[in-house]
Amino acid sequence: MRRVSGTAALLALVALAWPRTPPAPTPTTVAGGAVLAAAPSVVTAPALAARVAPSTGHQLLLPDGSAVPALNGAIDPAPLERYWGAFPWSPIVGRERSSAGIEWYRHADGSYSTTEMVFVEQLGKQIALTRVAHPGPEQPPNTPPDRR
């Protein structure tokens, strides 16, 4: 972590060349607050894709480059790396079904991961979810005195 001191920054910092930019085009609003894709041409979809890795088929890609079958009938789930978070990679050591009927991969560090297909009414279609659950603090803080 790097800290850069700038005690008088609010009033008297040196101004550098901040980008000079044209006004943005207006998004096209549709019902429900969603928007149609009226994206500016200056940044293309491939440019965005370079920051978001692609997903593939009926497999779940793992951070180590291997793949395992997607669970719970998921089609085209996002790679697990995208949602693994800031945790060291931990290999899959088992497969379990929860009491809710959802299959999960169990990882060596106690984490779980899975994929699911869910219907999103607002989109009018099913989407794939890639889900990860890492164990957090074993003793979470107390519930509040008034229980709210």
Added chain:
Amino acid sequence: MPVPKQGLFVVATLIATAQAQVNPFVLYPQDPERQALTCTSFVGRPDLSRAAEALVEFDDQQFRGIGDALGFHRIFGVYHWVADERLATVETYDLIIRIGASTGGPDTTPAGLVFRVASLTTPPSANPARGTWIMYDGFNIQGGFTTILSQTWYLGVGLPANPAWPATDGHALFRADLLSANTGATVGENHRAGVLGPTWAVPANGAPFRTPWTYVCGPFVTTPNLHMGGLDPTSNRLGAPGASFGIHGLFPDVGGAPRRDGLMLRFTDNLTPFAFAFLGASLGFALPQWEPGIIGSNHIGTSGQVITVGLPRLQNGVAEVTIALPGTIPTAMIGNFLAFQGVVWDPNTRLANWSNAQAVSF
């Protein structure tokens, strides 16, 4: 020092490669991905044991450009911490995104519900004790779920009723109470007086209401995160040394009776964790503007309006910049607000990305 043609300063070479990751944008005093959470007041639910949505408000007077990939909010999932009173019992929850109502607060009509995934569950466990799951629920929607920019919006989780909570079972969220919450919390948020609750409860049957705390809950985005933090050496509300990056950063107390808070900027990015960041501030937000070659939007204006507040290099996805030490922000700033924003640039892909912008109200 390379200087791209649009005048964006970048410094030297980055080591980072484009990571196939996302950033959780969480408004909380500490960074739940990288810091030990000593500031959590309690684990709680939005409306006791009753069914309700726990929503985080993203007010466009406070934040702009969260998840702004191509001019709109692009949301790739929901991050939250589950406090489970009995891990052995699977918990059920929904993922919710709402737009704001014209009268303020979340729009609870069907038209206001723009995204809902119902009935997700926590993983299996044989452990009958209390515990925590850090949940990453990611969508595979090409380009993310897209919603409108420059509008107050709400994201969170919906919890079913659970009469067993908190005695023997149930799902709650990690929360940091405002000073005004009157819950007896010794740690939590540490803002100036008069701040409204930044989260909402939407009961299954009833009107929504503000809740005086922040949650460890937020959207997954591909934009870098910029958070402002307050520095108050007279307080132990954080439970540890450092800046408080939740509501304290939006509303520091510089009034001098007795506090004269300082200000810190924290910039995080999992996608380019060793990038250089170009950080600026201006006297308020500007209309969104696009810059060729930079993903996202500039929300704080052009070079004539912006002062540079730092050019740090991220280390493992983090850089912090002290903007003002405690006792140095003039009381003349009271009543004004500043807007902060930054850019990261990756020389490997030759792509730059605007962070979100955040206001600081004095």
